[in-house]
Structures are given as structure tokens and as C-alpha cells.
Amino acid sequence: MGVVAVVAVVSVTAGAFASPALADAPHRTGHRATQQALDAAVAAGVPGVTGRATDKYGTWKGTSGVGDLRTGAPRGERDRYRVGSITKTFVATVLLQLEAEGRIDLDDTVDHWLPGVVTGHGHDGRKITLRQVLNHTSGIYNVTADKGFQQTVFARDGFLKHRYDTWTPDELVRIAMSHKPDFAPGTSWNYSNTNYVLAGMVIQKVTGHSYADEIRRRVIEPLHLRATTLPGTSTTVPRPASRAYSKFPDDPDKKTYDVTELNPSLASSAGEMISDSADLNRFYSALLGGRLLPAAQLAEMKTTVPVPLGEDGAEVGYGLALMSQKLSCGTVVWGHSGGIHGSSSDAVTTSDGRHSLAFNFNGDWSGDSQAVMEAEYCPK
Template structure:
């Protein structure tokens, strides 16, 4: 059975919020920011036991970066490479999946700040003839998933090169161009009239990446390095558009299918099917650096950041989604961030609205192959990092 590889919203935030005292997904209105009354230091004992429990339960490796005020720690558990018995460390590079969307949205909003693009521009203006009805879809609707466009990851022909006959993921070097992904999406009828509903669609962010290229005349990777990776000195972050390998040292990603062969190593899967929707590789410390810079106003004007935080209700998931940012409320703390899922990896990165509390975590196992206990330990680790 086909499993959607890039959906992050329901699974990631449900794991954080479900069954935890004071943890809810925020769905509308503004929330008062109330910093938890906790010690400035972060005892390793608060989070590490849950990471160890996850690896004890079969997740190959887990890493976390936790910050409270000026204090921070980086933690790890398990193996980065099961075949080589290599220990997992926070410096290992991982695929971060849909956390890429926050980078993509940030760059497009930088163009708005510069006056070269408007969120009210139509898709047709920047990508003429590519999307049927594109004159009725605004760039804002791409970023907050209200365009109604079909998600190409549900197209069987698109995903077939990456799947075994039984629907499990396999290592593949197949290349799908962004335009091919869009064409596959638009071969299906839209889910709804633009602006009338909400539905998470990776197609939106493939188009956002193409608009970025059309507006700047440069590639997505060039803009990413010039606008974010370079200025923030994110040495562990790359965009391997066509390369199946991940920058060394590599944390291998696995699918836990539970058969006799053990965890399936899917590290060298082509990232092309995710592109501007989920193609980044990074480290937990780089993820936190980016999130802190974004919420702290280093990357966008105050007006653009406010627009990024203007959320719409996501009825199908009970969430609040802005422009490449999700909002949740845990222990009375409003958190902003995103999660990510690609085969072999699951990630979350959230920072409080005042920038004082932060948690970034990555596990090297595809979320669709987790069990309930692994998920409970993941949410407990995040909860321990955020709450008093």
C-alpha cells in the first residue's frame, strides 16, 4: 500500500500533542506567549532517557538539540550506520523532509520584502501555462496549502520508481524533474476551488520553488546558499537535488518493515521527488540555528514574519498552518516550526515565539514504520524539553 512520504502534519504534531498534559494543536486566534518557569540549564537526564528508549525499541538512531535561554545541549542515541556499528552523533547529516518547506517559504517571503514578488501574484504570472487555472491561484495559497492542487505524491506513476511491488520503499536513483511532478499533479482534478478549503499538498511547494527560480533567474540551490545557508553559516546543510548520497558523516535512514531481513537501508534514495518540498539534508544544530534566526527576525522583516505566522485552520488535521510554519501550543508555550518525513527519516523542529525554548529532533526510521511505543517516547522527549 502506498504511504505518502512527505506528510508531516498529522503524525508529527499528534505525536507531540496526543495524551500529554497541556499539549494541544492551536487552530485559530492569537495565543499569549507564556514561557515555562524552568531552570535555565537543561539536565541531560530530562531528554536522554526517551532517546535511549526509542533506540531500545528498534529506532536505529535519534539525535536532538535542545535550547533553554542561552543554554543548549545536543544529544544522541543508537547507531548512524547499523552495518558498520557506527555510533550516532548530533553532527551526522540527515534528510529533514518537509522542514524544507519553511526554507522555501522564507526565501519567497524575502522576495516579497525586496519588492520583486507579491503574495497576491498569481501562479500564472510567474509560471505561464504550467498550471491549468493558475491565474486563480495566489502565491499565498501555495504557501498555506489553500490552493486546492492535487498532491503529486498520491500519483501512482510518480511514486512507482521508488516503490517495491508490495508498496514498500526501495533504494532508487530515478530522477523526476519539478515540472514532471507538477504535470503529474495537474493531470488530476483540483481538490477544491482555490481559497475555499485547506489540504496539505507537496505540489504547492514544488511550484513555490519554481516561482523562486523564475523571479530570480537562478536555481533553487543557488538562492538557498545565498540567502540562508551562507548567511547563517549552516555548514551541515545541503540540497542534493540529483545526488543520492548525503554529506559525510551520514546517518543512514531505515524503514522498519519487521521482516526477517531487518531494517531496510534506504539512505541512497533519489531526493528528486521531494525537491523544494522536502529535499534538504542537515543536522539538528543547523535546523535549530535556522529556526531561531527565522523567529528572531534575522531573515525576514517584521511584517513578513507576521504574515508567515498568519495561520489558517486545517480542518482535516485540526492544526494551524501559516506560510510554511505550523503553530502548536504545549504547556502554555506557543511553538512555531515544521516537521518532516521522507523514507528513512522523521524530524521536528520548533521554537517558542519569544525564541527562548527550542527543540529539534531527528530519528533515522520512516515514521510510517514506527510502533506506538516509539511514537510515545518521541513525544515524551519533546515534552520533556519544552515543559517545566
């Protein structure tokens, strides 16, 4: 769920193709620049990195650093990891499939499907559409910004005491409703994990099945994503996997903690998923390649609003859980990023879905994801 101090916001872009020279460069260099960027992340303090790129020349796999600080075991090419807010793209895909089937309309209000859920302190689900929920223009308060939630989930002592606690979607929404909205619906943009907790609740209301079951049936099984799971309240990461590490900002000793085990219900449908780089590449390639959504729904997903968070002036837009980013060489990539305790991930692909990149840092305090994407798509 774009958690652990900040919402991960980097990966993606809209509509331009790399020139033939730029598209050929990674093949000519053997992805040396990408490997160097992974190594640089480790040199800067990330315990380990695993990544994979797929283009017309085939698949490249790269790792750097360690997957287990205790044993010194290296990161693995097939590591599974918590992907945080990348979960959101899967959730939005299901809702757009439901729209294509005529079962919902993105201009339906939240209250139409979840009557009385979004209310209090100025929140009014009768005035918020599903589209505004999916593109973060709803104004709904972000549950992970709540100070009590932060102390319980993200502060050192709170996490160590409560890491195995179960959170329900209703609990998360109620926390958000105890605050005023960030703005009137449709008047601004702000990343809110509450939006996607609500999106998961809408899927259940419409289909009678949990969002996890619908993602499995509609996306994971058709694409044969064998490393992708929605763990619910299970606290472990299936093998093969590395350990995940965190440095809590409030820890006076600045220690490194193993945070691999946690109850991902704290992220719910905003960020509970586990996957690997191969599955993420396959998913985003299929999505942008038109294999999961009709053209009309994919166009809706790619209709972006400006995001005031671009790194170094990067041109970033946010669609329906699909972000666009124009890189320094002009190449545009689409995808999402995700952070959760001890894990920071990015997955992007080109507009045609033919050149994909996914990677993961197993530490949440360091690492330049932008540099990895620039190295893969704009090698010098």
C-alpha cells in the same frame, strides 16, 4: 517532503511564552526528560535518534540507539540527515524576502509567474495565489498521493529499482495535473507537496536562479549553516552521518532496508534538503527572532489556518511553511516537520526564537516526535 506514507505534520505553534517556571525546568532537570523521550523512541523500534536543544542556559545534545545497524555504531551528535519538508520553510523564507523587496506579491496568481503550468482536470493557476500555495489552501493535487508515483517511489520494488532516478519539477507537476483539484482555491486546507514544487519554480522565474542557489545565498551563507546542503541529484549524505532505514508497508517479509542513498529530486523544493540539528536550531531561531524577514513578512508567515491533523487534539495551525502548536503546558512552538525515506525530523522554537529543539529518527516506521517536544518544553 513530508513523505513516506504520511505527511509529517507535527511541530509548532503561535504566540505564547512559557512561564518562568516552565522555561527553567529543562535547565534544572538537565534535559533528562528529553533524553528519556529519545530513549523511549529507540525502545519503541527506532534504530537511533539525535537531537539538540538550545535555550538561554546553553546547548544540550542527546543521542540514543544506533546509526548503523550493520556495525552497531551509535548515532552521532553532529549527524547530518535528510530533513524532508523542513525544506519548505527555507523556500517560503526566500519568497517572503522577494516580497519584501517588492519583486513579488503574495496575492499574485500562480499563472502570473508560471503561465499555463497549473492547468488541466479543473486546475486553474489564474485563480490560485502564491499565498494559497504556501499555506496549502490552493486545492492543488498532492503529487505524492498519485498511485503510480507511490508505486515507483514508496513501494519496495519500485523504490529499489528507481531510487537513483532523476525527477524534474515539470514532471512532478504534470503528474499532479493529471488529477482533479482537491477543492476550490481558498475553500479548505490539504497538505500538497506540489505546492512547494511550484514555489521553487516561481523563485527561479522571478530571480533567474534556482531555488537552491537563492536559499544558499540568502539563508545558508548569511547564517553560516555549514551542515546544510541542497543536494539536487546527488544520492549520498555528507559525513558525519548515520544510515537511514525503512520498512516498506508492502513488503511481505517486513524487513528493514538501508535507504540512505536516493536521488532527492523526487522531493524537489518540497523536501530535498540535508542539514543537522545545530543548523536547524540556528535557522528557526534566526527566523522567529526577526533576523531573516522584516516584521511584516514574518507576521504573514505566522498567519495560520487551522489544520485538521492535530495529535491528541493538539491545537495546530499552518502558516506559510511555518506550523504552530500549543503544547500541553501552554507553551507555543513554531517550526516544521519532515519525512523522507528512512528519516523523520522535527525542528521547533518558541515565539521569540530563544528556545529551540531539533531532532531526527533514522527510521520511518516508528517514533513519537510529539513526546520528544513535550519532554523538552513541558518536563514533568
